[in-house]
Amino acid sequence: MKPVFPDTNAIAHAADLLRKGRLVAFPTETVYGLGADASNPDAVAGIFKAKGRPTDHPLIVHIADIDSLADWASTVPDAALKLADRFWPGPLAMILNKKPEVPLAVTGGQQTVGLRMPDHPVALALLKSFGGGIAAPSANRFCRISPTQALHVYEELGNSVDMILDGGACQVGVESTIIDLSGNKPRLLRPGLITSQEIADILKTDINIPQASKPTEIRVPGMMEVHYAPSTPAMLYPAEQLPDRIRLLQTSGKKCGLLSCQLEITETSQLCVLRLPQQADAYAQRFYAALRELDSLQLDLILVEKPLQTEPWQAINDRLRKATTAYLHSL
Structure with a gap:
């Protein structure tokens, strides 16, 4: 089904589809989600089938309000309430110990x-109309570029989705921060717009950040070594190395794309250049769409200028590292 405008009737219909165990794609502030009734294991199984996602990869449950935490978590620690009060609604997911009745499929x-x-107003309206939790990973094929526009969902998943609500371009553009509150000490499991320092400031405690080489035993979305990746091989380079690399590739007849945020390079018949903003939040908002645009051009290679390594860029660098890992490991 092609994307539809999310008026009152469309949202009511989408909620009814969810109650019937069907799949609905909807916008959030981060990326578009592929939603199913989180209390229905059969409906949740449809998400994994549509995405081609392994069933041992957990899903995030989207809820309409802070009070709904108690519907899913066996205990709601003070830390969760403090973070929800400060950052919700917003791009922060919390890992809590589940109630026994929460399906293991989720x-x-x-x-x-x-x-x-x-x-996002459409996501919140859908949640309120539905009246329960909606399990929703990103609405794309497993490990591929996340969708930040309704058209991305349609192009990638097509008729495997029963309804796509078109809420425009996502404003954050990268997936939510994930913080684990199920143990004794808060742990950052996935970086996002909300930084570990912002979380530490609210909780008045240090945040444990597991090393990439020593993954946590808690599995969460986005932890694959290769993730968010285009079909076209992609490589990440510091700005100072790009001019020589581009000259070498053009000499060999390769057609390339470049995602640049600071480097000024002239576009040629062999090089398509997309410039992204130099501010981290604006870069994030446009990043996935730009990567998809280059991926659609049947290029030989996508080059990406390595951004700054400061905390505001942490989430972007995490996504870039995973989107370019596959090709780097093949060299």
């Missing part, structure tokens, strides 16, 4: 559940 077989309240 949690990837784990005893923890990811919960968040999205900051």
Whole structure:
């Protein structure tokens, strides 16, 4: 089904589809989600089938308000309430110990559940109309570029989705921060717009950040070594190395794309250049769409200028590292 404008009737119809165990794609402030009734294991199984996603990969449950935390978590720690009060609705998912009745299909077989309240009027209207939790990973094929526009969902998943609500371009553009509150100490499991320092400031405690080489035992979305990746091979380079690399590739007859944020390089018949903003939040908002645009051009290679390594860029660098890993490992 092609995307539809999310008026009152469309949202009511989408909620009814969810009650019937069907799949609905909807916008959030981060990326578009592929939603199913989180209390219905058969409906949740449809998400994994549509995405080609392994069933041991947990899903985040989207909820309409802070009070709904108690519907899914066996206990709601003070830390969760403090973070929800400060950042919800918003791009923060919290990992809590689940209630026994929460389907293992949602949690990837784990005893923890990811919960968040999205900051998008269409998502919130759908949640309120539906009246329950909506399990929703990104609405794309497993490990591919996340969708930030309704058209991206349609192009990638097509008729495997029963309805696509078109809420325009996502304003944040990268997936939510994930913080694990199921143990004794808060742990950052996935970086996002909300930084570990902002979380530490609210909780008045240090945040444990597991090393990439020592993954946490809690499985969460976005932890694959290769993720968010285009079909076209992609490579990440510091700005100072790009001119020589581009000259070498053009000499060999390669057609390339370049995502640049600071470097000024002239576009040629062999080089398509897309410039992204130099501010981290604006870069994030446009990043996935730009990567998709280059991926659609049947290029030989996509080059990406390595951004700054400061905390505001942490989420972007995380996505870039995973989007370019596959090709780097083949060299």
